[in-house]
Amino acid sequence: MNEDMNQFIGIFLQEAAEQMELLEQDILKLEHEASKELLQEIFRAAHTLKGSSRAMGLTAMGELTHAMEDIFDALRNDQICVNVSLVDALFNGLDALKVMLQQIAASGTTSLDTTDQTAKLRAALNGATTSTAQPQPNTSVPTTIASPPETKNDGPTLSIQLVPGPAGLKAIQDAVGSALHLYAAHMEVAADCVMKSVRATMLLQSLASAGTVVALNPDEDALDKEEFELSFDLAILTEYELEKVEAVLNGISEVSCRLIEEWPLEAYAKEAAERFHVYITETEKMTCQEAIAVGYRILGLRLTVSPDSVMKSVRALMTLQTLETKGSVIAIYPGEEALENEDFDRQFEVVFATQLEDEALRAVIENINEVQLLALEPWNDVNYGRSGASGGSVGTAESRNRIPDAAHATPVVQDVAPAAEHATSSVAGGQDKKPAIQPQTVRVDVARLDMLLNLIGELVIDRTRIAQLCNRVAVELNGSGVSEQLNETAAHVGRITDQLQDEVMKARMLPIDNVFNRFPRMIRDLAQKLGKEINFVIEGRETELDRSVIEVVGDPLIHMLRNSVDHGLELPDDREKAGKNRIGTVWLRARHQENHIVIEVQDDGKGLDPEVLRANAVKKGLLTKDAAARLTDKEAINLIFGSGFSTAKEVSDVSGRGVGMDIVRSNLQKLGATIDIESKVGVGSTFIIKLPLTLAIIRGLLVMVGDLVYALPLSSVVETLRVDRREIKYVQRRPTIMLRDRTLSLARMKDLFPVNHFSNNTMMNEAVVSTSITQDEPLYVVVVASSNRQVGIVVDSLVGEQEVVIKTLGKLIGDIRGLSGATIMGDGHMALIADVDGILQLASEERGAAYAA
Amino acid sequence: MTTAMVESIEREEQLVAFHLSDEVYGIDIAAIHEIIRLQEVTQVPRTSDDIEGIINLRGKIVPILNLRRRLGLPSNERTQKSRVIVVDVDQVTVGLEVDSVIGVLRLSENCIEQPNEMMGAIDADCVRGVGKTEDNLVILLNLQYVLRLAQE
Known part of the structure; x- marks a missing residue:
């Protein structure tokens, strides 16, 4: 890869990752519903990926995507059907692509050998093809997918002016030599029709069963938006005879076929390929006329980027820039955006106003590296708004150089179709085609x-x-x-x-789907591996949360889902025996709740059995028999968060070795999240995660301890108490109080967070710090809780509630247990932000130490 | 070899020199962000002894390292002359508490010697060299090492 490329690699990687993500989701969907829209989307994603990887000179990647693209192409043309081995091969290929992408991200190049994957894809394609033998593989009939939205409406052929878009053109070219017919029809909607677009859409739908609409003018978008007068033109590729097509065309009330003619497929395919696709709108037409008035000539240029060029978009845009210095670019095909996005097949066309002579212009273009001029013609039909007359690029000879006189001069029209209508339809199409849709979003670093x-x-x-x-x-x-x-x-x-x-x-904020979308694939793979049947339901994928949270929430969720699939759900046979549906269900839900995001992972599996968990804990020596028996069911269930605890009888390669839930909880706690379990034996389990909306700003309860202010995350604060010292009892030497009939052990913040004795600041306070809890004044206690554990923290005083911005303590200090950072308060002083989980841990360790002492 | 001629061609190092105990230390001027008076330090619990705490440097939280303690020198009372030298090393901003700041010092490279056993008092790895001026020896600190120690 050369220097030039490196600056694009970032963009490429990002876009490729996006396309792959899309592919993965869509391939998954493919197993359930192989709709035309879906196939179209998949095909486009694969096509884009192929194009961009080739542009980056990543041949192997291009080859692999090409093989995938072929499958999608065959699928959308109904030549083959979706089957499991096909999907497996696709996933196989996609995985290889991901590996390659990672390698490229790391080293700028990839050395992965993908011949195996490519071969598998080819084999899957061939296998599927032969099994559903179709007589005309390239032009199967009952599809409507010839991409009407892409259809470009151009120059007149015969009496009806239509030029197919790239997809339509390909369909036509593929159909050459087959028994299919190509018909062009001029349609008219009744003048008093109330909903023109509905009629048009109904017609297109009914045509879908008859054949493939390869060209449409104005395009489908414009039809949908009613951006047309009363008529529109279409071309259809079908096996039907003329009469039959005409019958279909006239089959919708208030729409009638005014003119229909059969086009010679081969000639048309050839001609359409040669014709200028670029066209000008009404406004541009006026620009042209003004330009002509001041001595400019209007030219149509067809250019191509040489096949070995690595960044065709750059070349194309350079060409446009160069042209702008020599005149004025009036219209571009495909649009500038398409050029920028490499969304074109090497060729592009320009309507150009210039004072240069042809030869001078040719010389200018020749000087542009890697760009060749294929055609340069005077743009003869300024009035008409599109190129050429009946004969395409050649046939327009006699009409060239015609000076535009009347605004609505009629072009060469041979038949009954009223010229005015041609003009209108072309204008409508033209206006629509002009990229009126400005990008609604901006990418921000x-x-x-x-x-x-x-x-x-x-x-x-x-x-x-x-x-x-x-x-x-x-x-x-x-x-x-x-x-x-x-x-x-x-x-x-x-x-x-x-x-x-x-x-x-x-x-x-990003929708949580950014995390969720990788799970269906994972569940599918897991289910296959474990021999389970799973219905995976995602709800609330549009729920938005902060990027910082999105980034970190994925891994814990993977563990939890795996856990549900592996440990939670039973095997199909066992489920049947238990009177359940063979297919187990795993739900993944996200929703907003006040200032939190709640994510639930639920399964309808066997549930967590507190008895089994207790027995396990005893067996593993984590608890004594007595201690285990004393646990409430809830506490027993929470045992699964302990380290070294696995309830699965066999350690599988899916859920690992019982470190999973331990890590899950600690990772979640770092985010300020809480996790809760609801489980019922035989019915299933639900893991409920409560996440803060953002990790950067929290609401904190400020408390004073010595001369330090601490902020306790309000989300973890249960309540604040004033405790009379006489209420304090000592249990195993730990101060404890009774709070609503439950014991609450206390810990002094000062003991949990000892400060250095060296510092000059606090020398004086040492004496105060060491005073024990025996005096008369009441104590301030903040009850904090996390995952069903709670402790009362003894502080000197309560300061108040405030929104605090979490700042790190910096690398020099690093991670400190029980602290998650610091913040600057309104008065410029700093407060330390406490991490409640750390505090709970420290408190329980201290308890252990006190017990040992 | 230290004729005036040669010296003028030699590369020079610019240092900020400061006092710790009775010794003069130097830090490469490029690493220095600013020098401030000692302000109120908020202590951070559960840190090592040589972390003095954190300060609010115009909205940024900056940790303060007590350089004496870090280098194993006897501690000293803070005085009016005490300063904090804020340095940026490997994108880590740290304030170094020192007894007093002397000023900028130019040292020609050939006046700098490798550290030797003379440096018994402090960890030799913390020292990158010893510079000789007319009337003094300047101990040049290897900040990367000094700060890395703190993180462990």
Whole structure:
């Protein structure tokens, strides 16, 4: 790969990954519903991938995608049917592609040998082809997929003007030599018809059963949007005779076929390939006329990028740029966007206004590397809005150089079709074709969004600070008008900051489908491997959450789903014996709940049996028999989160060795998430994960300990208490209180978070720190909980509730148990953000230490 | 070999020199972000002894390393002259607490010697060389090493 390419590789990798993701999802769907739309989408994804990998010079990747594309092509043409081995081969190929992509990302190139995968794909294709022997493999009839939206409407042939788009053209070329007929029809909708688009759509639907619509003018989009007058033209490839087609065409009320003619397939295929596809709209036509008036000539250019060019889009755009210096580019085919996206097949066309002589222009184009000029012709039909007359590029000779006089001069029309209607339909098509749809989205670098969020974080801090300053000003100025105005302004700034924060947070939101979409494939593979039958249901895939959360939530979910499939669901036979449906169901749900995202993984398997779990824990020596017996069912179920705990009798290569749930929980806790299990023996289990919407800003309860302020994530705070010291009992030397008939052990924040004794700051406080809990004043206790464990944290005082922006303590300090970072408060002081899970761990360790002492 | 002629052609190093105890230390000027007065430090529990805590440097949280303790030198009372040198090393921003800052020092490369056993007091790996000035020896710190120690 040369230097030029490296700058594009990032874009390529990203786009390729997207296409692969799409492919994977669609191939999965393919097993259930092989609809035309789906096949079309798949085909397009594969085609794009093939194109871009070839453009990047990744031949092996191109070959492999090509093989896949062939299968999709055959599928959409109904030459073959979907079967398991076909899907397996496709997945096999897709996996290889993923490996290649990873290699490319890592080293810029790939050395993976894909001949095996390619061969498998070819074999699958051949196997499927022969099994459903079709007489005319390339032109099977009952499809409607010849991509009407892509259809470009161009130059007149015979009496009806239609030029097929690339897909339609291919269909026509493929049909050459077959028994299919090509008919062109001029259709008219009744003038008093109320819903023209509905009629048109109905017609297209009814035609789907008759053959393949290869060209449509105006295109399907325009028809859908009613962007046409009363008539439209279409070309259809079918095995029917003329009368029969005409009958179908007239089969919808309020639509009638005004003209139908059979086109010679071969000649038309040849001609259509040669014709200019570019056309100009009404507005552009006027531009042309103005240009002519000031001495410009309007030319049609057909250019091609040489086949060995690696970045054809770059070449094409360079050409346009060069042309712009020599005149004015009026219209491009395919659109500029398509050129940019490499969405063209080497050739592109331009309508160009210039004062240069042909030879000079040729010289200019010759100077552009890797671009050749295929055709240069005067654009003769400024009035008509499209190229050429009946004979295509050659046949237009006599009409060339005609000076445009009247705005609606009629082109060469040979038959009954009224010229005005041609003009209208072509204009309608033209207007639609012009890329009116501006991109609605902008790609933004993730780093920039992160930066934005950081800045907002600063703003949030300052907002709090300003509010505090306002209070001080109010006191000092004692209710003067200035103070009031300041307050108002501050409040406004505060509101705007809130909104800004909201908006930026939203900009960082992604639908959770970004994570979910990889699971169906995984479940399918697992089910095959384990011999289970699974119905996998995803709900709420559109639920949005912050990018930071999306990135980290995937792995825990993989573990949980695997767990459900492997341990939760029974084998089909066992299910049947238990009176259940052979097919087990796994649900994956996401939804918003207040400031959280709730994700549930549910299965209707055998459920977790507390008795088995207790026995297991004893057997593994994790608990004594007594201790196990004392556990509530809920606590017993939570045992599965302990390390080294696996309930599966055999260790499978799917769920691993019982480290899964342990890791799951610790990873989730790092995110500030909680996990809960509901399970019923024989009925199934549900794992409920509650995630914060974002990881960057949390609401915290500020507490004072010594001269440090800590922020406890409000999501983990259960309640705050004032405890009379006399209520404290000692259980195993640990202070404990009774809270609503349950014991709550206490831990002093000071003991959990000892500060260095060296520091000059706190030398004085040492004496205070070591005072024990025996004096008379009440204690402030914050009850924090996580995954069914709770502890009361003794603090010096409660400061208040505040939104805090989590900042890292930096690499020098690194991870500290029980702390997740620090934040800057409104007064410029810093607070340490406590991590409740860490605190619970520290507290239980301390308990152990106290017990041992 | 240290004629004036040769010296002027030799590459020079620019350092910021500071005091720790009675010794003079130097840090490459390129690593230095800024030098600030000692401000209120928020302690961070459960850290090693030589982490003084964190400060709020205009909205950014910067950890403060007590360089004396890190280098194993006897501790000293803070004075009016105490400063924090904020350095950026490998994209890690750290404040180094020092006794006082002397200023910028130019040292020609051939005035710098490899560290030797003379440096018994502190970990030899922390030292990248010893520079000789007219009236003093400057211990050049290897910041990467000094800071990496802290992370372990």
